[in-house]
Amino acid sequence: MSKPDIKPVPIKIHPRLTSGxxxxxxxxxxxxxxxxxxxxxxxxxxxxxxxxxxxxxxxxxxxxxxxxxxxxxxxxxxxxxxxxxxxxxxxxxxxxxxxxxxxxxxxxxxxxxxxxxxxxxxxxxxxxxxxxxxxxxxxxxxxxxxxxxxxxxxxxxxxxxxxxxxxxxxxxxxxxxxxxxxxxxxxxxxxxxxxxxxxxxxxxxxxxxxxxxMFDDNTLIISYDAKRGEPRGKTQAKSEAQTKGCIDCGICVQVCPTGIDIRNGLQYECIGCAACIDACDQVMDKLKSPRGLIRYTSANALQGKPAQSPSFHRPRIVIYSSLLAGIITLSTTALVLKKPFKVDVLRDRASLVEQSDDGLLQNRYSLRVINTTEQAQRYVVTVEGLPGIRMEKPGEVIEVKPAQTETVPVRVQAAPENAPRGSHRIHFVIRSLNDDVTIREKSSFIGE
Ligand code: SF4
Ligand code: SF4
Known part of the structure; x- marks a missing residue:
């Protein structure tokens, strides 16, 4: 009984060097x-x-x-x-x-x-x-x-x-x-x-x-032109090879980094590196045969069908392009209109309401000011929402270094007759002195 012809499986692929x-x-x-x-x-x-x-x-x-x-x-x-x-x-x-x-x-x-x-x-x-x-x-x-x-x-x-x-x-x-x-x-x-x-x-x-x-029949693929190349053979007469194609030299397989034979058709192992195109083009050049036995083409082109014209009018292309255009436009617009700073207001929950020396009701807050620009910025804070409501230190300037965050404790005061018992909606108005941009942040003031 003759031994079966089992070829050893290469453990490591060493692709041949290509140029082109x-x-x-x-x-x-x-x-x-x-x-x-x-x-x-x-x-x-x-x-x-x-x-x-x-x-x-x-x-x-x-x-x-x-x-x-x-x-x-x-x-x-x-x-x-x-x-x-x-x-x-x-x-x-x-x-x-x-x-x-x-x-x-x-x-x-x-x-x-x-x-x-x-x-x-x-x-x-x-x-x-x-x-x-x-x-x-x-x-x-x-x-x-x-x-x-x-x-x-x-x-x-x-x-x-x-x-x-x-x-x-x-x-x-x-x-x-x-x-x-x-x-x-x-x-x-x-x-x-x-x-x-x-x-x-x-x-x-x-x-x-x-x-x-994601492929359709017009997607660009690397493919071997079997119509032109077959039947392949090392024994083809040179004149025949010059007009037909594949001489079965195997160089397209030797250069392939995944070790496949592109002549077997479209395979998921093909990473589209085009090394086999360069290799086969060089063989064709030596044979004085036209290049392109292996080439970038499409399923339609290989079957002799015309590509859809224009090839951009394909459902997937239209859907992906529209989504892309919409998301890019929206996010670019939002980025351009983005305010150059941000503010978070946190009420001090440890002391709800207290009384100042001059008899005003007083609430404490922490203002977290984030300077998102590359320049140092100066801000002033005012407060509105109740009659006569004001910052404890009106006109105080907060300075924040470039791309830094500063957390500032502040106190807000209101007369007891203007802030009856309960929670009142107020707004902090933070204005950048550098570029005159204003941000309003809501919070609450607790009256007694
Ligand atoms: S390199 Fe070209 S000619 Fe050589 S085997 Fe591959 S397809 Fe055939
Ligand atoms: S394109 Fe690259 S991965 Fe695909 S068959 Fe050719 S050489 Fe191999």
Whole structure:
């Protein structure tokens, strides 16, 4: 009985290096996203870190825009816009996000570059994996892991730098939680991009599973043109290959970071990196055959049907675009009209009502004034709602530093004949002296 022909399953995929226009775009996106990620925490804006999410003080600072817990609606809007933008983008252009900008793709790419720089091309790496342990193998593998670990740690430190001032972290002024999150996020980067790599896309990413439901027949996909390419064969005469296509060289499979064969049709494992397009285009160039045996296309185009014209008039595109436009317009308008300060009024419940030396009824409050601007601000407070009601110190100026909060105890007074027993609705009127903006905050005054 002959032994069954079982091919060994490769434990680790070592994709072959590609070059070409889509590879250049991918490299450009890696450079752009990493420049933004690593550079942003170092940027200063009005003398402070430009992007700083200060969780301890519940205060987010984004290029001069101060966001407090009351403003989290803007962050929620930003999340919704990001999600809808991704849905719209996926319907229009398929897995461009996965192929070019997803952190998993970008960091895996960087880890593969590190591996290639130390261990050589895909064949050399495969041979090294298969070789028995030796001093040379140990040295190469250790050096690779050390550089990957150093890069991952720097990534972790940068991530924490969005929450704790980066310039403090860089001089190792970090608390135990900063250290913990640096190690945690660094370890996470190393695990996801250095160890698991394409397995995250294949088995763990939920987006990979449900994005198919956003595709329609006009969505841009990477596809092999079977009409042109088949029947494939290494034995095709050169003249035939020049007009037909696939010579079954297998290079499109060798370059694939998820190890699939695009010629088997659209597969969820395809992350849309376009490495197979670059690879096949180079083969076609050598054969002097037209490029595009593997190309960006759509299901309709592959079947010879015309794309809907214009291709933006599709139900999903219209729905996602309308929602996006509505949310962006609303939140931008609200952000532009946002008051430059906020006030919370808290009644002192320990002493409901007391009498001043001159016989007036007196209530105590705490005014929490939040200056959301980047300049020091001065405010005056008046009170209204009862005849003759007034602040104990009329005209007193409250000063609050840039993007800071000041809690000020104040007393409000009213004559007993104007404030009979019970609770009376009053309003504090807080006016910014810098830009003449006024806020009214309601509260209550207890009479005797
Ligand atoms: S690279 Fe192109 S020619 Fe080579 S196997 Fe893939 S599809 Fe066929
Ligand atoms: S099939 Fe092509 S586009 Fe899809 S993951 Fe593989 S190389 Fe990238």
């Amino acid at each position: 226009r889509f590879n250049n775009m991918r490299v450009g996106m890696v450079a752009l996203t990493q420049l933004a990620f690593f550079g942003m925490p170092w940027l200063q804006w009005n003398g402070r870190q430009a992007v700083h999410f200060n969780l301890a003080e519940h205060h987010f600072l984004i290029f001069g825009i101060s966001l407090w817990p009351q403003d989290f609606i803007y962050l929620a809007a930003l999340l919704v816009v990001s999600a809808l933008g991704l849905f719209l983008w996926t319907t229009l252009a398929g897995r461009l996000w996965c192929g070019y900008s997803c952190p998993q793709t970008v960091y895996t790419q960087i880890m593969i570059w590190i591996e290639r720089a130390i261990q050589g091309d895909h064949n050399a790496r495969r041979k090294l994996d298969a070789a028995p342990m030796s001093a040379g193998k140990l040295a190469k593998k250790s050096a690779t892991q050390m550089i990957m670990a150093a890069f991952s740690l720097w990534t972790g430190l940068t991530f924490v730098g969005y929450f704790t001032p980066m310039r403090e972290l860089a001089t190792l002024q970090m608390g135990p939680w900063d250290l913990f999150w640096t190690l945690f996020y660094g370890g996470f980067t190393w695990l996801m991009a250095g160890v698991l790599r394409e397995k995250v896309c294949l088995h763990m990413c939920p987006y990979a599973r449900f994005q198919g439901s």
